[in-house]
Amino acid sequence: MNKMSIRKDDTVIVLSGKDKGKQGKVLAVMPKDGKVIVEKINVVSRHTKPRKQGEEGGILQKEAPLYASKVQRVCPKCNKPTRPAHKLLADGKKVRVCKKCGAEI
Numbered sequence: 001m002n003k004m005s006i007r008k009d010d011t012v013i014v015l016s017g018k019d020k021g022k023q024g025k026v027l028a029v030m031p032k033d034g035k036v037i038v039e040k041i042n043v044v045s046r047h048t049k050p051r052k053q054g055e056e057g058g059i060l061q062k063e064a065p066l067y068a069s070k071v072q073r074v075c076p077k078c079n080k081p082t083r084p085a086h087k088l089l090a091d092g093k094k095v096r097v098c099k100k101c102g103a104e105i
Helices: none
Strands: 011-014 023-030 035-038 043-048 058-063 071-073 085-088 094-097
Touching: 011 035
Parallel strands: none
Antiparallel strands: 011 023, 011 071, 023 035, 043 058, 085 094
C-alpha cells in the first residue's frame, strides 16, 4: 500500500497530460493503485447501456482516474502548487504544512 500526500477534497493542479495546468477538487483517492479522480479533469466518454427500467443509456461523460504523480497539491492560502511538509503539534498531532508560506493545510 502506497502512502499518498493527496487526500479527498484537496485542490490540485495537473502537471502533465492533456489537462496540464488545470485545477480541480479531488473526488476520490485510490492509494492501492496510486491514482486520484479529479473533478472535471480527464473526462472520458462512456457508451452505457440502460440496465434498469427507466435508466438512461447513451454516451455519458465521466472523470477517469489519473496517476497521483501527475497532480500537485495547491495551497489554499498562497494559491501556489506545493508538496506538503509535515509538522508535529504540541498535542502530538501531525499536520500538513505548505512549504512555500508555512500555512496549515
